[in-house]
Amino acid sequence: MKRRGFIISSALVLSGLLCACSDSGNNQAGGAGVPAAAAQQAAPVGVVTLKKDTFPVTTILPGRAEAFQTADIRPQVSGIIREIAFREGSEVKKGDLLYQIEDAPYVATVEQAKAAIAKAEASVPSAQSNFDRYQRLVGSGATQIEFETAKTTLLQAHAEVESAKATLASAQIDLDHTKIVAPFDGVIDETAYNVGNVVAANQTAALTTIRQLDPIYVSLTESSTNLLRLRDALASGTVRGEGADVAFRLILEDGKEYAQKGKLDMSKQIVSETTGTFIIRVLFPNPDLVILPGMYVRATVELGAEVGYALPQLATSRDATGRLTAQFISADGKVETRVFENASPSNNSWLVTDGVKDGDQLIVSGLQSIAPGMPVTPVPMKINESGVVVAGEQAAAGNAQKPAAQ
Structure with missing residues (x-):
């Protein structure tokens, strides 16, 4: 009986000690947590201040390069090829000797x-x-x-x-005709026949092919629906355009902009019966033969101008429904997400007319570390001509090469 009383008394003492330790730990944890919840640091973010202005309305169209002229070279008399006077893949001038048939x-x-x-x-x-x-x-x-x-x-x-x-x-x-000469300036392909081969007048197989690459055509494709929408905008005055005098700027496969500007070739403007796309042919100078037939390119076309606000593309994204979204700083200094139903491309920006007012601060850097409702501290930034975020003082001084930290 004494042994049983001793065990119960020991259990009560141990329980009391455990309760005391638990209360002490809770009090210490509560005292340390109050200051952490009370103050949330405001993250610094790069911002640009928006102002209404007139911006170009642009569109980017995919396309393929095509030779200005192409000629398959065939003999007009029969005989044995005695001489081949060109180097395969080289440039030839009009009138240059290509083949000499035994005369x-x-x-x-x-x-x-x-x-x-x-x-x-x-x-x-x-x-x-x-x-x-x-x-x-x-x-x-x-x-x-x-x-x-x-x-x-x-x-x-x-x-x-x-x-x-x-x-x-x-x-x-x-x-x-025993002397086969180049019909125009161009670049010549490899030869399909060699010295000693017999050729026949007006044979089906070509000896070689010449392509004129300066100037060069670029065939662009655009949705016929977008074409109709653009025409409506031009007719209503929402977009002010220059008609057929619009300049085309080319983006090459490596992402660089081509130095020469193209002009619309009115001889080929048709809607494809199979794809429903509008085919536009543009003529580009190509003195250095940078553009080659079959090359994939993108053309930026200035269709007109519109009054609104330019949101840099690097500061925007698309939600699950495809609507354009951007992060702004609200009046109380917190992150605010805005959704834009309508936006037009304008070079490296999206052009919007609703949902923004003069003086609004658009967040352009530090987007990865913020969330809606989070307090932030604005840091003035600028967007250079290449669409890169730079510090405000760098842009003012003309040094716009170093991107700001994201």
Whole structure:
């Protein structure tokens, strides 16, 4: 009985000690947690102050480069290729010799035609003299039939001369065609035939191909729906455009902007029956042959101008429904998410007309470390011409190369 009482008493003492330790720990934890919950640090974020202005309305269209001219080179006379005078893949000028076909048979034909002319011309004086004699004697010793015969003989002599000259001209053309020359300036492909190969006049297989690459065409595609929407905007005055004088700027496959500007080629503007896209052909100068046929490019087109606010693309995103969103600083210094139903592309920005007012601060850097409702401290920033965030003083000083930390 004494042993059982001792065990119960020990258990009560141990429970009391555990309760005391638990209360002490709770009091210490509560005292340390009060200051941490009371103060939340405001994160610094880069901002730009928005102001209403007139901005260009642009669109980016995908496209493929096409040669300005293409010619498949085929022989016009038959023979053996004696010489190939070009280097494959090189530039050639109009009139440059490409292939030389063995010309000895054609030279002989030309000489034969020249001899035929000389023979025909030799018979003309005799026929002319005979005609003149019968013309004087007609009615006084010569019959009319003899006169007519002499006249016919003279005419035939002249005709034979003209026929021989035509044969010579044809033979000379064939001789000239033994030299195959470039029809225009361009870049020549590899040759499909070699020296010693026999070729035939107007054969199906081409000897090689020449492409003129300066200037060069770029065929762009745009949705016909967007085309109609643009026309409505131009008609209503919402967008002010310059018509056919719009300039096209090209973005190459490596992301760099092409130095030359293109002009609309009015000869090809059609809607594809299979895809429903509007095909636009643009002509670009290509003096350094930077653009090659088949190359994928993107063209930025300035369609007009619109009054609104420009939101840099790097500061925007899309929600699950595809609507444009951006983070702003509210009046109480907290992060505020705004959604824009309508936005038009404008170079490196989105152009909006609703949901923004002059003086609003758009967050452009530090976006990864903030959330809606979080207090933030604004740090003035600028966006340079390349769409990169830089410190405000850097942009003012002209040093806009170093991106701001995100």
